[in-house]
Amino acid sequence: MTEKILFVDDDPKILTSVRRLLEGHFELHTAGGGTEGLQVLQDKGPFAVIVSDIKMPGMDGLAFLAKSRDISPESVRMVLTGYANLENAVDAVNSGYVFRFLAKPCSGENLHNAIDEALGQYTMLRDRAEMQTLRRLKDAMEGIITGFVNLVEARDPYTAGHQRSVTLLSVAIAESMGLDADRIRGLRFAASVHDIGKVYVPAEFLNRPGKLTDVEFAIIKTHPKVGFDILDPVDFPWPVSTIVHQHHERLDGTGYPLGLSGEDILLEARIMAVADVVDAISSHRPYRPGHGVAVALEEIRDNAGTHFDPAVVEACLHLFSDEKFTLDFKAGEGPSCEWLRCT
Ligand SMILES: [Fe+2]
Ligand SMILES: [Fe+2]
16 A cells, blocks of 8 residues: 655645655645645545645644644654754754654655655554554453453352363473474463353353253253354464364264364364363362362373373373472462463
8 A cells, every 4th residue: 555645835846846756656645834734634644754844834834743743643754844943953853753854955865765764664653553452452352251261160169260270281281292382372272261161051050069960961061162152253363262162072082062083183172171181070079079180190091092182191191290280279379370360
């Protein structure tokens, strides 16, 4: 896209020669004075670069450039004047809103160079502003997802902290298996919301002690698909919805909801399946006390190669035996979890 440039000068001959020099290279607009210049900014903006003479009848150039900031704050401003003196140069520079001060006569080459530099400055400032906006959006999105996580866990106090534990263990397994940093970022995100689909499961099923009926269990088993439906419309840079969809699949095809097997299940989902089972068996549930980590590790060891990916199981066992990994911490304690902003 050609960027727009506004030239303001009360001398028609200057505007004619600027048109001859710049037309075809930029989208050029001109104005014969400050008031007309403000009108052009209003009607035809946004402009990347504004170049103004200083000494003009009515509103002078510095006053025009100062007012132009209200209408077009992102524009890069320059002065082109035949009446340069130290005082107005100092004023312009000290004001902080004039990027370059050019003296007439200004050769075509100098003018081109100055405009190129101003455009470079404009692009840099615009990119920086976009980065700030993206950062704010990212913070807002993380806040919304964290709110969702808290909502799901508030309805289901027995699994409060479960997603956090699964996140920590999944990330530790992925790191020890050598997954690259970006893939781990996606896994961290998916693990931290993996049971989000439980938001559709009636809270009384989740919280009541005693065995679930087949119907109740069938409803709970919908949560990976519900989670997928919630997350799939969001354009994440990672396959978050697919990982969540597959976290109860089993290597031999006996899992749910799709009955996928082997490498049809994403590695991230195979990692999360192990972390999920280890935390679920270790922790207290409404219908039984926690069995402890030793029983959980025995379960994954016994089912390596059938339910669980053997390489993932090996990495997990190694973490608990050699690296003294622990899930034995209360909310707010334990290893740090950058995404969930907890320590
Ligand atoms: Fe789950
Ligand atoms: Fe889970």
